[in-house]
Amino acid sequence: MAAFGVAAVVASFALAAAPAQAGSHGMDLSGETVEFVIPFSESGGSAKWANFYAPLLSEALPGNPTVVVKYMPGAGSTKGANWFQDQTFEETNGTLIFGSSGSTQFPYLLDDPRVRYEYGDWNVVLASGTGGVAYLPPDIAEQMDGMDATGLQDIDFIWGSQGATRLDLVPLLAWRMLGMNVEPVFGIEGRGDGRLMFERGEANIDYQTSSSYLKGVTPLVEGGSAVPMMSWGALDEAGNIVRDPTFPDMPSFKEVCEATPACSTEGEAWDAWKAFFVAGFPAQKMVFLPQGASDDAIATYTQAFRDIIAREDFAEMSEVTLGDYPQMTGDAAKETLRQGTQVPAEAKAYVKDWLLEAYGVSLD
Structure with missing residues (x-):
């Protein structure tokens, strides 16, 4: 509803x-x-x-x-x-x-x-x-098999986070559902600080809301130092998760979840993730x-x-x-x-x- x-x-x-x-x-x-x-x-x-x-x-x-x-x-x-x-x-x-x-x-x-x-x-x-995009260093992005994130499950990830009860819970829960081991470093003041950690090599995964991704991360992608993993997606008129219209060539989290055996788009975890994504x-x-x-x-x-x-x-x-x-x-x-x-x-x-x-x- x-x-x-x-x-x-x-x-x-x-x-x-x-x-x-x-x-x-x-x-x-x-x-x-x-x-x-x-x-x-x-x-x-x-x-x-x-x-x-x-x-x-x-x-x-x-x-x-x-x-x-x-x-x-x-x-x-x-x-x-x-x-x-x-x-x-x-x-x-x-x-x-x-x-x-x-x-x-x-x-x-x-x-x-x-x-x-x-x-x-x-x-x-x-x-x-708005929307959001998760992205990876090129060498780690190569471990994905198309949209299947199973190859990322044996990697130890470090991520700069504002806190688990903030908007960051949407990516944290998504990565957990994919079976990934992401260790957050809590306490950064803004998502831009998380991007800087990624650029300095202090973190090997990050996500940004669309405005910050378009301005701050697109140059990294064009320069070859970052590869988009997925967007969180968007809602269609019936309330279904679809591809983000700002990033139509990028898979949504739902697509990556469906392609990854460890993840499911049914059940309590999915319902909770979608509810907080919507909010x-x-x-x-x-x-x-x-x-x-x-x-x-x-x-x-x-x-x-x-x-x-x-x-x-x-x-x-x-x-x-x-x-x-x-x-x-x-x-x-x-x-x-x-x-x-x-x-x-x-x-x-x-x-x-x-x-x-x-x-x-x-x-x-």
């Missing part, structure tokens, strides 16, 4: 992105500076996403305010999210927005005790879908106004993002940075938020048991 809901949101993207009637707001931000805070370092996919939107948002908002991206990394993004929870619209008056990620949603979904934020208090004005990728990045935001401010920012998405040159501009994914506002963004902040109880229980068994992480 959750997968279908997100697919329905994707299907309604064209309607949700359509420009609203002019004159729906009167907010004026002339001479103001809008702080666009993201709870990660400046090296990852969220930074690239935010920096793509910031100048366009400056052009689209009434009064053309300066939009500045600020970074607040720490605790896998919960530090920044807890800080944003304490901010109010009354204090910031429309000059503060916050960009979350799946790595912010997953601790919330898993009842992480460090979470002191409540998504229900925030006001979503944009939701961005973390089709509903991956969102922009919020703080609690107490006025209807006028919400309408102003929603209209600004609609105007950006409706630009004739948006598809061309966003292709390299965002990939081929829906950018949603209004009711579609609200539905995406709902889907991104809930998973079935069975999937949550499975993941909690796995985290305790595999990494000694207790969230109860």
Whole structure:
């Protein structure tokens, strides 16, 4: 049911992105500076996403305010999210927005005790879908037999991770299902730091969200120092995992799983993986106004993002940075938020048991 809901949101993207009637707001931000805070370092996919939107948002908002991206990394993004929870619209008056990620949603979904934020208090004005790609050094990639990952099962992998309860649980669980031995080095501040570990030879496997892969890893692939293993895939309108439209020549995790005897696309592990994939990728990045935001401010920012998405040159501009994914506002963004902040109880229980068994992480 959750997968279908997100697919329905994707299907309604064209309607949700359509420009609203002019004159729906009167907010004026002339001479103001809008702080666009993201709870990660400046090296990852969220930074690239935010920096793509910031100048366009400056052009689209009434009064053309300066939009500045600020970074607040720490605790896998919960530090920044807890800080944003304490901010109010009354204090910031429309000059503060916050960009979350799946790595912010997953601790919330898993009842992480460090979470002191409540998504229900925030006001979503944009939701961005995305994907992700796992990649390998060329000599290790040669051990795969087509899409069959059995040849990787005897290799000891090292991977730089933000934490097992973050968005990184999607690749960690996928690699486990494939029978791979991946030892995470926890504590990096952003996925860009994981890419740097790979480049320095400190890690021999990595994954990046699509925006960071397109900008940071594609040059490595073109230079011969990295080979894509698989994407996580995307959802079709019926909620099925299909190939990611941004990487149509790359197999999805589902295809690799089906080709690898140790892996199965049925049962508890698959259901849990798919539930968290849906929560973390089709509903991956969102922009919020703080609690107490006025209807006028919400309408102003929603209209600004609609105007950006409706630009004739948006598809061309966003292709390299965002990939081929829906950018949603209004009711579609609200539905995406709902889907991104809930998973079935069975999937949550499975993941909690796995985290305790595999990494000694207790969230109860």
